[in-house]
Amino acid sequence: MKVFVVEDDVWYSKLLVHTLSLNPDHEVTPFTDGKSLLDQLKQKPDLITLDFRLPDYSGTELFDKIKAFDPNIEIVIISEQQDIETAVSLLKRGAYDYLTKSEDIRDRLIHVMNQLGKNRELVQRVETLQEEVERKYDFQSSIIGQSKGVKRVFKLIEKAVSTNLTVMISGETGTGKEVVAKAIHYNSPLSKKPFVPVNMSAIPKDLVESELFGHEKGAFTGAMGQRIGKFEQAHGGTIFLDEIGEMDISLQAKLLRALQEKEITRVGGTQTVKVNSRVLVATHRNLQEEVKNGNFREDLYYRLFGLPIELPPLREREKDVLILAKHFAESFAKENKQANKSFTKEAQQKLLNYSYPGNIRELKAIVELAMVMADGSEIVPDDITFAQRDVVTDVLSEDLTMKEYQLKIIRLYLKQNDDNIKLVADKLDIGQSTIYRLLKEN
Numbered sequence: 065m066k067v068f069v070v071e072d073d074v075w076y077s078k079l080l081v082h083t084l085s086l087n088p089d090h091e092v093t094p095f096t097d098g099k100s101l102l103d104q105l106k107q108k109p110d111l112i113t114l115d116f117r118l119p120d121y122s123g124t125e126l127f128d129k130i131k132a133f134d135p136n137i138e139i140v141i142i143s144e145q146q147d148i149e150t151a152v153s154l155l156k157r158g159a160y161d162y163l164t165k166s167e168d169i170r171d172r173l174i175h176v177m178n179q180l181g182k183n184r185e186l187v188q189r190v191e192t193l194q195e196e197v198e199r200k201y202d203f204q205s206s207i208i209g210q211s212k213g214v215k216r217v218f219k220l221i222e223k224a225v226s227t228n229l230t231v232m233i234s235g236e237t238g239t240g241k242e243v244v245a246k247a248i249h250y251n252s253p254l255s256k257k258p259f260v261p262v263n264m265s266a267i268p269k270d271l272v273e274s275e276l277f278g279h280e281k282g283a284f285t286g287a288m289g290q291r292i293g294k295f296e297q298a299h300g301g302t303i304f305l306d307e308i309g310e311m312d313i314s315l316q317a318k319l320l321r322a323l324q325e326k327e328i329t330r331v332g333g334t335q336t337v338k339v340n341s342r343v344l345v346a347t348h349r350n351l352q353e354e355v356k357n358g359n360f361r362e363d364l365y366y367r368l369f370g371l372p373i374e375l376p377p378l379r380e381r382e383k384d385v386l387i388l389a390k391h392f393a394e395s396f397a398k399e400n401k402q403a404n405k406s407f408t409k410e411a412q413q414k415l416l417n418y419s420y421p422g423n424i425r426e427l428k429a430i431v432e433l434a435m436v437m438a439d440g441s442e443i444v445p446d447d448i449t450f451a452q453r454d455v456v457t458d459v460l461s462e463d464l465t466m467k468e469y470q471l472k473i474i475r476l477y478l479k480q481n482d483d484n485i486k487l488v489a490d491k492l493d494i495g496q497s498t499i500y501r502l503l504k505e506n
């Protein structure tokens with residue numbers, strides 16, 4: 065760490081330089097006046113200890129000049145005697161600390177330096193983590209897929225990133241709604257601000273209000289102290305309300321108020337608190353239906369609608385199944401430090417035939433199990449286990465002629481519909497006579 069000591073008293077200057085140089089990581093340079101310090105600011109010190117009374121500049125003036133040059137330079141003010149008012153005003157303006165020239169100044173300086181070292185480490189760690197998260201959510205690489213559906217989603221994400229609209233992400237379970245929400249946040253101008261997810265279906269009903277808006281001490285039995293809610297945590301960043309369709313209708317009015325007025329009241333509190341964050345919501349339900357059925361407020365629905373992004377189910381994503389399967393196999397091999405395995409043609413066909421009611425989450429689990437089950441370097445059909453028996457897979461699992469397939473499908477439908485030929489003919493949109501004929505021919 066580069067440290068500048070600005071001190072016109074020779075004895076004190078020596079004392080400070082000596083104390084600071086005890087740490088071999090410090091590179092310490094002394095200055096006796098403000099001007100020579102200002103001339104050398106371009107060397108970018110990390111910290112300056114600043115004597116408040118210098119011959120050429122007033123402490124405040126020099127402080128402002130340093131901060132104007134680079135607000136990241138930390139300044140520890142050193143003054144002759146306790147001057148609380150100046151101390152408070154400088155701390156408010158961003159001074160790191162304020163020390164008086166007393167007997168224990170050495171110990172206090174060492175303490176301040178240790179503290180500063182820890183803070184800098186934390187800041188660096190946060191910055192590294194932030195960069196890692198941003199890299200992870202670079203959406204072109206985190207959202208895998210090349211189908212038309214996914215390409216449409218990419219386009220919409222780009223639009224969501226460049227505006228501040230509320231985004232409503234819909235799609236079946238496991239289609240990647242949370243992945244998309246994170247991709248939007250971490251690629252938007254708010255990426256350095258908090259991303260706060262709240263899953264409505266995971267919070268007990270009577271705690272949702274306090275979770276979202278916080279509570280004051282004693283607001284209800286068990287409210288031991290004041291608690292900040294998710295809206296306050298997300299202030300300036302993004303709040304992601306997952307499974308919004310599960311929210312109790314009585315709370316929906318409060319949510320609408322928070323969104324429209326940009327303020328909330330903590331449970332048990334009387335004061336309003338300003339909250340301003342980008343809102344992303346997700347749902348696996350058809351919210352329009354929920355509005356029709358009286359389970360979701362129409363005014364809230366329109367407030368949230370903003371930019372709708374609908375994620376297609378995996379079974380409609382063409383070859384994405386194979387691209388994702390390959391990706392999950394590779395990640396699994398990497399995480400478990402084992403060799404990667406490839407899917408045989410037949411195994412690929414088996415994957416393509418299944419309908420994935422649990423979508424990408426289910427495919428990931430299937431691939432990971434297959435990686436464990438496969439003995440050699442290839443994954444064969446027997447290594448692939450589907451959690452649910454799937455009619456499509458059953459019907460399409462063999463090499464049959466069109467006619468044989470027709471018959472197989474008809475038999476399956478008959479079985480599922482109590483051999484009601486009229487019903488099956490209606491469902492398949494074919495004549496009853498065709499069914500009779502095919503059954504007779506075989």
Ligand SMILES: Nc1ncnc2c1ncn2[C@@H]1O[C@H](COP(=O)(O)OP(=O)(O)OP(=O)(O)O)[C@@H](O)[C@H]1O
Pocket residue numbers: 206207208209235236237238239240241242243244348424425428
């Ligand atoms: N396009 C994608 N590429 C790679 N992985 C994906 C993709 N979409 C989803 N995933 C992975 O699939 C899993 C499920 O995704 P996610 O939790 O975002 O789904 P969801 O729609 O929010 O589910 P739910 O509605 O059940 O909460 C996660 O492990 C996620 O990393």
